[in-house]
Amino acid sequence: MADTTKKTMIVFSGELDRVLAALVIANGAAAMGDEVTMFFTFWGLNALRQPKKQKTKGKTVLQQMFGHMMPRGPGRLTLSHMNFGGVGPQLMRQVMRQQNVSSIEELMATAQEQGVKMIACTMSMDVMGLKREELIDGLEFAGVATYLGAADDANVNLFI
């Protein structure tokens, strides 16, 4: 039977606004005592990248190219609308600060402190050529079967 204390989210999108929405929901649910699992896949993995370039081994040329072009971490994510070549995210950050809304970095930290489980999708990591050493600490690494297991135990499952 569905357990009202579990939630899962697939974070497919790597856009700042969508990742923000995911983290706000995750933190809200965790604050209410829910167990939350965030499964980061495809572009969503970019939110988990370390801001600095990390040394990696065994990437193909294509994977190096992908790795080079995709944003490194929350600070480089773009908006799905009104991005304006990167000015949009800066403006949104400024408004969020003015309105006392936590920044994406703070929301990520809070989520980890509250025990939100963050899983990086290993199949997507392979396709995009992202290595574990490029991603932030505190993650788990798993595939779609793990996601489905978590979703079966949860009562709210979102694809973001």
Next chain:
Amino acid sequence: MADTTKKTMIVFSGELDRVLAALVIANGAAAMGDEVTMFFTFWGLNALRQPKKQKTKGKTVLQQMFGHMMPRGPGRLTLSHMNFGGVGPQLMRQVMRQQNVSSIEELMATAQEQGVKMIACTMSMDVMGLKREELIDGLEFAGVATYLGAADDANVNLFI
């Protein structure tokens, strides 16, 4: 236990096609007797704006800029594909009329008549600088905790 008579949708996207999809699902479920809650957040709030510019107080310069650039109401929403500078939505409206599919304005009205609960996310309103007087009548105003409460009682929860 999940109750088969409740549905929730987070309407994050403000694109005409996605808002249409959300409203079609909401109206379909409401017609079958379900209680439906639509939680409008981020760009989705634009679907709730009044078409005419409203007088507002207390907006920062940035919020005024955002408010100026974002579409005012369903009539100004763009398509996620084939927008063609605004021609796409006109063409889609024309085809929908030809096919006897309700327009977005009619779907909104039907949803409200059928008692679909529409909640505007107050945190997003703060970030985007949208004031209550700029939005249509008949809305509720609440945050993520209210959404999560509704989602816990529902058996279908979508993020659109």
Next chain:
Amino acid sequence: MADTTKKTMIVFSGELDRVLAALVIANGAAAMGDEVTMFFTFWGLNALRQPKKQKTKGKTVLQQMFGHMMPRGPGRLTLSHMNFGGVGPQLMRQVMRQQNVSSIEELMATAQEQGVKMIACTMSMDVMGLKREELIDGLEFAGVATYLGAADDANVNLFI
């Protein structure tokens, strides 16, 4: 009561990466014994088109235009990011091959072999002017009420 053996997905998006994600989840769930229903609507219908132009009757000029501009089948879908005028999807296919990840065509075939139910949304077909003879074999044709019925019986319902 929600049955842990059923899943539904609305495939609204017609982007290669999102359709891939949907198929990976569908195949994963089907492999675990779940009954999976994929409801293709709006741009998602493009993933179901036959690659070759089919003769059709009764399309309006607008519907012919839409049909002409939208991608025909999985091989023509674009990426939501880094599309680079069609080079992106080719690069992604190449990396997927290198990493032994199934192609979208293989994932579609596997899904059909595993009995994943694929429904084409008839209302969207009308709006976009897509005829049954333009779509692949093995589909069912239905509307939102059928989707909602399936979602009521499922324990995981995603909007992709």
